[in-house]
Amino acid sequence: MPTPTPASPNGASSNTHTPQESRDLPPLLSSSYPITLKFIDVGYRLKIEDKQRKGGSIKRLFTANESSPSDQRSTVRVAQERTILKGVTGIAHPGEILAVLGPSGSGKSTLLNALAGRLHGQGLSGTILANSTKLTKPVLRRTGFVTQDDILYPHLTVRETLEFCAMLRLPRSLPRAAKVAAAESAMAELGLRKCEHTIIGNSFIRGVSGGERKRVSIAHEMLVDPSLLILDEPTSGLDSTAAHRLVVTLGSLAKKGKTVVTSVHQPSSRVYQMFEKVLVLSEGQCLYFGKGSDAMRYFHSVGFAPSFPMNPADFLLDLANGVSHVDGQSERDRPNIKQSLVHSYNTVLGPQVKAACMDTATVPTKNTHQPLRNSFPKECRHRDRVSLFDWFYQFSILLQRSLKERKHESFNTLRVFQVIAAALLAGLMWWHSDYRNIQDRLGLLFFISIFWGVFPSFNSVFAFPQERALFMKERASGMYTLSSYFMARIVGDLPMELILPTVFLVITYWMGGLKPDLWAFLWTLLVVLGYVLVSQGLGLALGAAIMDAKQASTVAAVTMLAFVLTGGYYVHKVPSCMAWIKYVSTTFYCYRLLTRIQYGDGKKISYLLGCYHDGGGDRASCKFIEEDVVGQIDTVGCIGVLFFMFVFYRLLAYLALRRVKS
Numbered sequence: 001m002p003t004p005t006p007a008s009p010n011g012a013s014s015n016t017h018t019p020q021e022s023r024d025l026p027p028l029l030s031s032s033y034p035i036t037l038k039f040i041d042v043g044y045r046l047k048i049e050d051k052q053r054k055g056g057s058i059k060r061l062f063t064a065n066e067s068s069p070s071d072q073r074s075t076v077r078v079a080q081e082r083t084i085l086k087g088v089t090g091i092a093h094p095g096e097i098l099a100v101l102g103p104s105g106s107g108k109s110t111l112l113n114a115l116a117g118r119l120h121g122q123g124l125s126g127t128i129l130a131n132s133t134k135l136t137k138p139v140l141r142r143t144g145f146v147t148q149d150d151i152l153y154p155h156l157t158v159r160e161t162l163e164f165c166a167m168l169r170l171p172r173s174l175p176r177a178a179k180v181a182a183a184e185s186a187m188a189e190l191g192l193r194k195c196e197h198t199i200i201g202n203s204f205i206r207g208v209s210g211g212e213r214k215r216v217s218i219a220h221e222m223l224v225d226p227s228l229l230i231l232d233e234p235t236s237g238l239d240s241t242a243a244h245r246l247v248v249t250l251g252s253l254a255k256k257g258k259t260v261v262t263s264v265h266q267p268s269s270r271v272y273q274m275f276e277k278v279l280v281l282s283e284g285q286c287l288y289f290g291k292g293s294d295a296m297r298y299f300h301s302v303g304f305a306p307s308f309p310m311n312p313a314d315f316l317l318d319l320a321n322g323v324s325h326v327d328g329q330s331e332r333d334r335p336n337i338k339q340s341l342v343h344s345y346n347t348v349l350g351p352q353v354k355a356a357c358m359d360t361a362t363v364p365t366k367n368t369h370q371p372l373r374n375s376f377p378k379e380c381r382h383r384d385r386v387s388l389f390d391w392f393y394q395f396s397i398l399l400q401r402s403l404k405e406r407k408h409e410s411f412n413t414l415r416v417f418q419v420i421a422a423a424l425l426a427g428l429m430w431w432h433s434d435y436r437n438i439q440d441r442l443g444l445l446f447f448i449s450i451f452w453g454v455f456p457s458f459n460s461v462f463a464f465p466q467e468r469a470l471f472m473k474e475r476a477s478g479m480y481t482l483s484s485y486f487m488a489r490i491v492g493d494l495p496m497e498l499i500l501p502t503v504f505l506v507i508t509y510w511m512g513g514l515k516p517d518l519w520a521f522l523w524t525l526l527v528v529l530g531y532v533l534v535s536q537g538l539g540l541a542l543g544a545a546i547m548d549a550k551q552a553s554t555v556a557a558v559t560m561l562a563f564v565l566t567g568g569y570y571v572h573k574v575p576s577c578m579a580w581i582k583y584v585s586t587t588f589y590c591y592r593l594l595t596r597i598q599y600g601d602g603k604k605i606s607y608l609l610g611c612y613h614d615g616g617g618d619r620a621s622c623k624f625i626e627e628d629v630v631g632q633i634d635t636v637g638c639i640g641v642l643f644f645m646f647v648f649y650r651l652l653a654y655l656a657l658r659r660v661k662s
Contacts (some may be wrong), residue, residue, distance in 0.1 A: 034094035034257050035130050035142070035227040037115065038357045042126035044085040044110055044119060044284075084110045085284045087126070089350070091357050092259050092277065094227070097250060098293070099272075100263040101313065102281035102319040108263035109148065109232050111281070115261060116145040116230045118476060130228070139228075141478065144221025146231040148214045151470045155408040156401070158192050158216055159183065161200060166223050167397045168479040172390055190249055211242035215249065222253070230252065231262040240268045265563050269311040282320035287341045289353050302344040386481050394484040399603040402492030410496035415459075422451060422502040427511025434513075444512050445594040446569040449587050452501055452528055453535045454560050460539030461556045463489070464657065465549040472660065486654050493536065501532050515598050523597045533588040533643050536544050537649030538586065544656035563587045586645060590637040596635050 073121040085107045092098040100108045110140060113119045115128060117135045130139045152161055164185040170179050187193050192215055200216065203208015208216070214234055221229060231250070235243035247267075251274055254260045264271070273277075278295055288295055296312050299305065304324055306315050318324070322337045386394070430444045464471070474480065505525050510516075514524070539556055546552040566574055567587035582588045 018309040022150045028558065032225055033142075035139070035259050036094065036132075037092040037228060037259055037261065038129045038132075038352065039091075039111075039115060040089050040125075040127045040129075040357050041087045042085055042089070042111065042114055042124075042128065043083070044107075044114060044125070045123040046082045046084055047123065048080045048082055068292065071186065072245055083284060085114070088279075088281070088284075088286050089354050089357060090277075090279050090286075090289045092261050094257050094259045096276035097247075097254050097262065097274065098262045098277040098279060099267070099275035100261070100279045100281060101316055102263075103317060103449060105283075106281040107284040108318060110284075112230050112232050112261065112263055114147075116140075116143055116146070121321065141224065143228045144216075144218075144224065144226035145477075146217050146221055146229070146234060147473060148232040148236060149469070150217045151473050152200045152213065152216060152220075153401070153470070154200050154205050157197050157199050158187065158208065158212075158358075158403065159196040160401075162186055162219055162223065163218060164397060164401045165220050167475065168394065168474075169224055172393050177371055179252070182223055189222065189253075190215045190219045192216065192219060194561075207218060209242075211229065211238050211246060218249070228259045228261070231260070233263050234300065235264060235271070240271075243268065244271055264313075266317060267313045272311065272313040278316070280316050280320055282322075282338055282341070285338075285342050285345075286350070287320060287338075287345055287347065289345075298349065302341070302348065304341070317347075348454045359523075362440075386484075389486050391481065394480040395488050398480060398485055398488035399492050402488050403495075406492055406496050410500075416500070419500045419504050420507070421453075423507035426508045430508075430512040431460055432511075432513035441514070441571060441598065442595065443489050444508075444514070445598065446567065446591055448505075448508065448528065449531070449567060449590045450564055451480070452532050453506075453563065453587050453590070456497060456532050456536040456540035457542075457556055457560060458553065460493075460536045461543040461552045461592060462549050463540060464543045464653070465547050465552060468660065470546055471657075480649045483608065486582055486657060490540075490650060494533075497532055497536055499530050501528050509541055524594060525592060527593045527597065530639075530646070531586065534586050534645045534649065535655070537646055541652040541656065544653040544660075547656075547660065560587075567591050583613050584627070586642070589642050593638050593642075596638075 014332060033433040086113060088107075090098065100111060102108050110119070114124060117128075117140045128135055133139070156164070163180055166179040166183045167176070170182060187196055192212065195208050195212050199205070199207045218229075218231070218234070229250075234246055236252070238246065250260050250262065264275075267275075272292060278288065278290065278292040279286065279366070280295070288298060290298065292312070296305075297318060299315075299319065304319060313485035319337070319341060322335065324337050426444065426447060430440060433440045433444065463657050471485065475482070475485075502525065505521075505528055507523055509524060514520070538559070540558070542556050543549070543552045546555060563585040564587055565571065566578065566585050568582065568591055
């Protein structure tokens, strides 16, 4: 039987609507144009640092005679390399779907990330060309990349999600009506009109179905009218019918002249039949590349055929796992089967595939970049250079989106109940406390300082770790600058974070019988609100610096514990080795300001208590006044330090976010 050949360099699948003349660097006169994607000998090596103990059982770096006991107890980092991809070659034409098949860990996602221009560094080798030209920023802006996980805001509706995306991804020069029309067109094209007013949802919030959520992710990329659409396992988690509908949608997009490359873990037989081209990977090596309909004939020609009728995709995945359906096969035979398949591909099919790619591939030069770059509108070529007007535009859109999304989190029933319950409990515990009962009054003020130090810091410490995946995805798409995102996040939190403290203080202040003066109440409110913003900044900084929710919350708990213990209420004579902590404690400065508002410099209440008379007065209360109110940092100093912390913590969070690679 003759060996089937891969797709020839001069012929695409029958449903391609693009003439051959336009494939190899067409005269791109519009914003949408066909892209022929070629990847030749693509390899990727990942360096892994492994901690190994000297003299340990894994790897002995020194003999017993050469190493001392202290050497054996120490550890070193040993750099190891893991090869993910090994010389993968293929080509994808406009108007067709290239499906990448293979078991888990075969390198499918790594290959797609490389084709999308999202892998960099010395570990990546080989050549990736778009229309015989290296991947440039203009090409990547016309590349849509749909990740395996649907990373979307759960509380936004389908329409809101796509409209905000259109506002951010499309050029600012386009009118708002045109961007809304683009979002509506994407919804119509992907069949999302019936659920446009339904929230996205997640595993905890009921929203659209899994198939609809995946189509929203695709529509997210379709807004920029990509010529190349890359999808990482879009059918994962979908049932057979939903997966078929999704692939039908991808087929309709391909028929419009787009190049579609997708990885599929285990497609059904009717889904497999829709793939014009198939690339089979096993442990980073190629086992087959060519037409999907020719795959079974090829493997039969090299000595591998199923013993009974079965889904071609299942058979290909079995071969990629080393299972050949031959009687008497054992677990030991699997490596030999894989080696045989790789050898057959390298000798029979591989040279033909490489010849098909090299036949039209040219050596990229500086001149080949120029027509591609000039073919893009000016606003698309310089999205990385953001003017002040663009920055404010991005900031306003991000702020609107933040307010819509965050209001559900800030004002959920549990959080509101928690604040009101704490306010009522504190009000009842300190119900109309006596003005002369100094210790009780100071206890209430310190409780307020503790509650509004811990509560906002613990809530905000999860902000950036939870949004990390979405932030990285949108930043990789060039939707906005880091500074506009950060400022929108900070400003958007202000109304959310300041309403509940106001409600708390309105209840607690008057129930607790604190100083019955309107100005005293207003000053107390301002101090508490400022303190909340400082505590929130501390949580944001820890979350951005650590970027792990559990670890950041643990560090936040230890930090707030140190701040509370050195706040001045529990311990008056802090040991000298620990005294420095109170001067960086947010609780210390808030507590001082609250006591100053209630008692001024403390001299009046000290006089009333008889502290200035020899042997008079309650010595315990006098000691509280002398150490907690009199002789401490003045009001202006406390306000100045809190303002410095407000700026410093947010600056620290911004600098930490800059380290996050997109």
